[in-house]
Amino acid sequence: MLTRRRWYLLMNGLVAGWLVAAGVIVFVHRFIASGTWLMVHLLLLGAVTTAILIWSQHFADSLLRRPAPGGRVFHGIRLLGHTVGAVLVVVGIVTGWWPLVLAGGSLVGVVVLAHATSLSLQMRGRLPARFAPLVRFYIAAAVFLVVGVTLGIIMANTTLPAAVHDRLFPAHIGFNLLGWVGVTVVGTFILLWPTVLGARASDATNGTARSALVLMCGGVLLYGAFCLADLRAGIAAAMVVYVAGIVIVLVEATAQARKATRSSFAAWSLAAAMVWFVVSSLGLGILVATAPTWAVADDRLAWLVGPLAVGFAAQILLGALSYLLPVVLGGGPEAARRSAIELNRGGMFRAVVLNLGIVIYLLPTSSLVRVVMSFLVFAVLVSFLPLAVRAVLATRKAPSGADAMVRTDAPSTAPKRHSGSLVVAAGALILAMTLGVTLDPAATGLSIGVPTGGVAATGQTTTVKMVMKDMRFSPSTVRVPIGNKLVIKVTNIDNQIHDLTLATGVTSGRLSPGKSATVDAGVIGTNIDGWCSVAGHRLLGMVMNIVATGGPASADASKAKGSGSNGGHKMANMPGMGGTADGPSAAKDIDLQKSPGKGFVARDATLLPATSATVHKLTLTVSDVQRAVAPGIIQDLWTYNGTAPGPTLHGKVGDIFDVTLVNDGNMSHSIDFHAGTLSPNVPMRELAPGKSLEYKFTATRSGIWLYHCATMPMSLHIANGMYGAVIIDPPDLTPVSKEFVLVQGEYYLGAQKAIADYSRVQTEMPDLVTFNGYANQYRYDPITVKAGEKVRIWVMDAGPNRPSSFHIVGGQFDTVFFEGDYLLRNGGSTGTGGSQTLALQPAQGGFVELTFPEPGDYSFISHIMSDAEKGASGIIHVTR
Numbered sequence: 001m002l003t004r005r006r007w008y009l010l011m012n013g014l015v016a017g018w019l020v021a022a023g024v025i026v027f028v029h030r031f032i033a034s035g036t037w038l039m040v041h042l043l044l045l046g047a048v049t050t051a052i053l054i055w056s057q058h059f060a061d062s063l064l065r066r067p068a069p070g071g072r073v074f075h076g077i078r079l080l081g082h083t084v085g086a087v088l089v090v091v092g093i094v095t096g097w098w099p100l101v102l103a104g105g106s107l108v109g110v111v112v113l114a115h116a117t118s119l120s121l122q123m124r125g126r127l128p129a130r131f132a133p134l135v136r137f138y139i140a141a142a143v144f145l146v147v148g149v150t151l152g153i154i155m156a157n158t159t160l161p162a163a164v165h166d167r168l169f170p171a172h173i174g175f176n177l178l179g180w181v182g183v184t185v186v187g188t189f190i191l192l193w194p195t196v197l198g199a200r201a202s203d204a205t206n207g208t209a210r211s212a213l214v215l216m217c218g219g220v221l222l223y224g225a226f227c228l229a230d231l232r233a234g235i236a237a238a239m240v241v242y243v244a245g246i247v248i249v250l251v252e253a254t255a256q257a258r259k260a261t262r263s264s265f266a267a268w269s270l271a272a273a274m275v276w277f278v279v280s281s282l283g284l285g286i287l288v289a290t291a292p293t294w295a296v297a298d299d300r301l302a303w304l305v306g307p308l309a310v311g312f313a314a315q316i317l318l319g320a321l322s323y324l325l326p327v328v329l330g331g332g333p334e335a336a337r338r339s340a341i342e343l344n345r346g347g348m349f350r351a352v353v354l355n356l357g358i359v360i361y362l363l364p365t366s367s368l369v370r371v372v373m374s375f376l377v378f379a380v381l382v383s384f385l386p387l388a389v390r391a392v393l394a395t396r397k398a399p400s401g402a403d404a405m406v407r408t409d410a411p412s413t414a415p416k417r418h419s420g421s422l423v424v425a426a427g428a429l430i431l432a433m434t435l436g437v438t439l440d441p442a443a444t445g446l447s448i449g450v451p452t453g454g455v456a457a458t459g460q461t462t463t464v465k466m467v468m469k470d471m472r473f474s475p476s477t478v479r480v481p482i483g484n485k486l487v488i489k490v491t492n493i494d495n496q497i498h499d500l501t502l503a504t505g506v507t508s509g510r511l512s513p514g515k516s517a518t519v520d521a522g523v524i525g526t527n528i529d530g531w532c533s534v535a536g537h538r539l540l541g542m543v544m545n546i547v548a549t550g551g552p553a554s555a556d557a558s559k560a561k562g563s564g565s566n567g568g569h570k571m572a573n574m575p576g577m578g579g580t581a582d583g584p585s586a587a588k589d590i591d592l593q594k595s596p597g598k599g600f601v602a603r604d605a606t607l608l609p610a611t612s613a614t615v616h617k618l619t620l621t622v623s624d625v626q627r628a629v630a631p632g633i634i635q636d637l638w639t640y641n642g643t644a645p646g647p648t649l650h651g652k653v654g655d656i657f658d659v660t661l662v663n664d665g666n667m668s669h670s671i672d673f674h675a676g677t678l679s680p681n682v683p684m685r686e687l688a689p690g691k692s693l694e695y696k697f698t699a700t701r702s703g704i705w706l707y708h709c710a711t712m713p714m715s716l717h718i719a720n721g722m723y724g725a726v727i728i729d730p731p732d733l734t735p736v737s738k739e740f741v742l743v744q745g746e747y748y749l750g751a752q753k754a755i756a757d758y759s760r761v762q763t764e765m766p767d768l769v770t771f772n773g774y775a776n777q778y779r780y781d782p783i784t785v786k787a788g789e790k791v792r793i794w795v796m797d798a799g800p801n802r803p804s805s806f807h808i809v810g811g812q813f814d815t816v817f818f819e820g821d822y823l824l825r826n827g828g829s830t831g832t833g834g835s836q837t838l839a840l841q842p843a844q845g846g847f848v849e850l851t852f853p854e855p856g857d858y859s860f861i862s863h864i865m866s867d868a869e870k871g872a873s874g875i876i877h878v879t880r
Contacts, residue, residue: 018046116142137187144179171227215245239285265347269319276311496668644721704845775871799842
């Protein structure tokens with residue numbers, strides 16, 4: 001039989017396991033599908049929910065002074081059931097298999113209902129203890145989790161309309177975080193807080209608890225009802241009711257803190273977590289209530305991941321465990337004292353870094369500052385695990401029996417100085433920020449200051465409010481008296497990411513939709529150009545000018561670093577636009593006679609048969625990757641699933657394609673499937689970095705269809721790799737020996753390892769034209785077939801600009817399928833007819849069929865010969 005100590009070590013080992021899994025995902029989430037979902041749910045559904053199931057039963061046993069029905073055996077079964085259910089949910093989401101999500105979520109719901117039932121049975125009859133009514137918090141919270149889990153199961157079903165999904169998402173968060181986690185935490189906090197402080201709970205505590213429970217439960221129910229009823233306007237009021245329940249608890253907790261006899265990491269963490277909880281709850285209500293649509297509300301809620309998941313949930317978990325573990329490990333007062341010392345090591349440092357780190361992360365700093373800060377906060381969180389191991393080991397080393405009575409667990413009343421810890425914490429935060437700024441100085445606005453042109457500062461400040469919308473700055477011209485300091489408060493109200501970059505190097509940093517920044521342009525002594533530096537936006541006209549007024553022009557715009565007198569259309573100074581900022585264009589290095597190197601393997605052009613499945617579920621992840629596009633030529637491509645072109649989708653008429661698009665790039669992207677017919681404004685919307693959306697369509701017509709990024713400038717996004725093909729077989733398609741797919745694309749080369757040159761895209765004169773993304777790749781690694789085999793070759797012209805005339809030297813097509821119909825089939829009406837080319841404009845496609853009569857090497861090309869000479873050629877090697 002397990003001892004009490006071993007029981008709690010084993011059960012809390014489950015919590016540690018979930019935390020470790022979440023930690024692994026933190027490092028790899030950008031490289032896997034559903035990475036952000038996994039981070040949040042491994043923490044909340046895994047670690048936090050497991051801890052609640054363990055410790056709510058522990059407190060119920062203590063408060064009610066009677067064991068739960070079934071004792072530890074039934075409790076262990078519940079914990080095992082929850083673990084299995086949570087794992088099934090995780091696997092189901094990652095694999096996209098909804099039956100697993102249904103099974104796992106249902107199991108979690110059954111476990112939680114059993115937990116609530118057990119607590120209710122345990123409460124039957126007289127409540128013998130003073131604070132026994134607090135158990136009602138745990139029962140109410142369990143009911144909320146059942147509702148939240150049910151909503152989660154429904155949301156995971158791919159057949160759910162996007163509009164319904166968007167409305168259920170905030171409700172799912174409300175029932176799970178506010179109901180399950182929040183109500184449980186507040187009920188526990190009422191008793192745990194004075195215990196941690198060594199203070200005494202007042203006689204009014206039960207009355208406070210009763211009021212808090214009513215307000216919080218009422219707030220959750222109102223919030224959920226307003227979400228489900230599509231009434232965003234009432235959500236703010238619901239959250240006021242909910243937060244009022246927390247506040248009355250915190251008022252009493254503040255009074256108890258004044259009487260505290262000790263402090264510790266546990267106390268600091270509990271206090272900070274409750275503050276984050278109030279802030280996050282109010283933020284949740286405001287963000288959802290003020291959103292114009294549910295989809296926008298869902299996007300806004302990403303801001304709350306840090307405060308809710310880390311500031312509140314993770315911190316309350318670690319704070320509570322830091323106090324509770326020494327209590328349940330046993331071994332006597334000396335053992336408890338030693339384990340508490342271990343868990344309190346660096347307590348002030350950890351508390352300060354964790355909480356200020358979250359604050360800095362939420363500020364409008366550069367992305368690299370946030371990345372570095374998030375890793376620092378994560379390191380502080382993970383440090384609990386080795387400290388917990390040290391605490392367990394410390395209890396084993398503690399003396400027992402008579403020797404244990406020599407020491408005491410009474411806390412010292414002498415005040416402890418934390419100045420050293422505070423200095424070290426401040427140093428760590430400053431170092432992290434400095435590292436982030438060093439890696440990305442321009443994004444923080446710490447670049448070279450604005451030249452004053454020798455004018456004297458007036459001491460006055462001109463402040464201008466500016467918005468970004470429809471690929472424009474408004475106002476686009478800012479007039480400033482010479483000598484005045486200029487401050488621009490810029491807000492992005494467009495549907496994609498922008499920035500404001502001045503010719504002096506000062507920048508706002510990248511701003512997602514709805515975000516704002518303050519740009520300190522310094523003292524103005526000359527005219528200065530400004531623009532959006534996101535690829536292609538400047539050339540589309542997203543420019544502005546600062547005009548110095550009130551005196552003779554001290555200098556023209558050309559004197560400012562990188563400025564152009566043509567209103568910002570001078571492209572040579574833009575990274576990836578004219579080649580000069582990142583180096584000369586890679587076009588000078590093109591040598592298509594050069595070998596790509598030993599071991600080169602061409603992209604497999606084979607088209608596998610369409611599966612029997614009628615629903616095709618997949619994830620397309622946008623990522624920025626550096627890929628070779630010709631021997632010695634490397635470009636920074638924007639890709640779907642890491643390749644250009646993206647993966648080929650293959651199905652039949654009537655099939656459903658359920659695509660999850662995840663943007664792991666560094667700017668806004670989108671996707672447009674020509675194979676589907678549906679209103680484009682929602683599924684084809686701009687997707688900010690870190691966001692995802694579901695795109696579902698039914699293939700109603702056959703052919704080969706283009707998919708591509710539809711974000712402006714669209715030509716640049718396509719030219720930089722964001723395209724692919726969807727093949728829908730005609731119902732009467734005849735069998736062939738082999739099928740291949742070739743997607744023609746164009747490269748307008750920027751500098752080596754840079755993005756495409758947008759000014760070159762506009763000339764419609766590509767540097768390279770390729771089949772399947774690499775110039776002449778099938779000359780270096782030919783496609784192989786056998787003589788006499790019937791071969792079908794699907795061809796798509798992705799553009800963005802050039803037509804194609806597909807031809808096989810030495811071959812004749814007996815069948816040609818173009819844009820949904822046969823131009824020629826099995827020799828046509830004469831039976832002897834043939835075709836020599838398949839002519840395509842950009843975004844057109846079809847297939848050709850032929851049989852190679854004898855062995856040899858047959859070149860295939862675009863018969864627009866200059867394009868063939870730029871890489872649109874390959875070889876089909878025919879064997880016996």
